[in-house]
Amino acid sequence: MVPLDITADASRAPIALEVQHAAHNYHPLEVVVASGEGAWVTDVNGRRFLDCLAAYSAVNFGHSDPVLLAAARAQLGRITLTSRAFYNDQLGPFVTALAELCGKDMVLPMNTGAEAVESGIKVARAWGYRVKGVAANAANIIVAAGNFHGRTTTIVSFSDDESASRGFGPFTPGFRMVPFGDAAALEAAMDENTVAVLLEPIQGEAGIIVPPADYLPSVREITTRHNVLFIADEIQSGLGRTGATFSCDLVGVVPDLYLLGKALGGGIVPVSAVVGNADILGVLKPGEHGSTFGGNPFAAAVGLAVVKLLATGEYQKRARELGARLHSALTALVGHGVVEVRGAGLWAGIDIDPALASGRAVCEALLVRGVLAKDTHGSTIRLAPPLVVSADDIDWAVAQLAAVLVELAAP
Known part of the structure; x- marks a missing residue:
């Protein structure tokens, strides 16, 4: 055509x-x-x-897409927003299906990709303090040069793209940058206060930068050995884009937390999520994090339809x-x-x-x-x-x- x-x-x-x-x-x-x-x-x-x-x-x-539009239209005629002050009948099926797709057991639904990243940072810090035993306000997270995780104030604090960060300081502390693709540099940057490594498995905004084949497996081994969380930002690279459900799958790696967004909303509504197991995501307590629109029934209905499409392979x-x-x-x-x-x-x-x-x-x-x-x-x-x-x-x-x-x- x-x-x-x-x-x-x-x-x-x-x-x-x-x-x-x-x-x-x-x-x-x-x-x-x-x-x-x-x-x-x-x-x-x-x-x-x-x-x-x-x-x-x-x-x-x-x-x-006719399947996604049908799901959206059906939900539009029922209810679109309740807030998380109440349950809605679409949230449970959505988070259950998404957890199964990811091989995890807990989902934190949000709206935009940047919100998923911010949420992942909060979860990692809370886990570091409450589970790993890092001293209060001492947690650090390792990130990669050339990263793009969004444009909120905290996220641009660990960006080396001057067009995203210049003129927007002061910046949020607690991040250490190392070269992308260099597992040895990543390990050298760790200390007892490191709570997470946050990476795009393939860097999108940087120009679709694919790391060496042994990089992500090495990161997984290093983070496990040092009791550090591995957070994979699959917002652009995930949900089928690279020929697998997640680009981490291409090298047989399973991170502790997936950050998802973009395609999760089917191009219809903003939907994002942090997906992990309860021993990590379960550190959040009521009132510590939330979103009026996160997990709303309209978004959940569309997100569930997306997950069902991906489940076919x-x-x-x-x-x-x-x-x-x-x-x-x-x-x-x-x-x-x-x-x-x-x-x-x-x-x-x-x-x-x-x-x-x-x-x-x-x-x-x-x-x-x-x-x-x-x-x-x-x-x-x-x-x-x-x-x-x-x-x-x-x-x-x-x-x-x-x-x-x-x-x-x-x-």
Whole structure:
């Protein structure tokens, strides 16, 4: 399938007046999306685009998935919010199914990915004080350089991305940064007050950085030996994106806590969660942590439908098989405007030769050809189409990238 009239003048829809009143915390491409189905979206002028970002993996199951929409519509007609002051009939089935999917026995439901990270930090500190016996206010957590876990004040306190942290201090103490992929440096940074290691198994915002195959197994061994929690931020990398339910599965590693979000809400509603066992998550007591919307019946109904889709294994299989096709096609572009390709499943980081163009310029050229992608860190672009994308769509998208590279190289 190709977008309508891809050879026509690619004039962009004018940005609506209302959008001009939005805070300038994003620099979007000049396209105004009006609807979507599967892996494709349509703008206000009726032009179709292949979505190769999938809302940073939040739309893993495609736009307007009929199963997820049916679950949402059914719940909308019943009740959408009760707060956690009361039980609701959707929360129990959701957390039970999600715990089973993760192989754990307790779920802390929240809303956004950043809330899941913040919650994981609080749980780790509480566990450190109440179980490990760390002295009050002395806990530290080890993180990796190049990380992206969100943009709250605490989270940017341990970011080395100046665009996320510059001008927002003072910062939250209690974090130690080590190089990503270096297990020896991670162990050297530990002391008796270390309560957790917080990592993205594959770093997304950094450019889909895949660590050495022995890295996560080494982290698991080190954290176990030192009685330190291993927290895996699978908010972007999890829920089928890399060809497995979790990217940790690719190397046979089970963390103490999973941080989940994005695709857990099916692209319909914000849903996030911290998932672990009761000996860790059970340290929280009533009143110590919460969320008015966390675990609401609407979110739980959609989240349960998502978990049921993942339980079939179909989406993980598609990501593995189509991901192999995607990476094979992209690797063929190395030396032809592409310096390196990284990733797993339907997730790819593509380093463009900086002498040729910036990542932004490549994404703008792809937009003209009907492909939506996103740049990061200068000359890197990311591809993360919905897992319902077809083989023909993938071939077509890579062909558009190849054509863009040829155009940019022309004198």
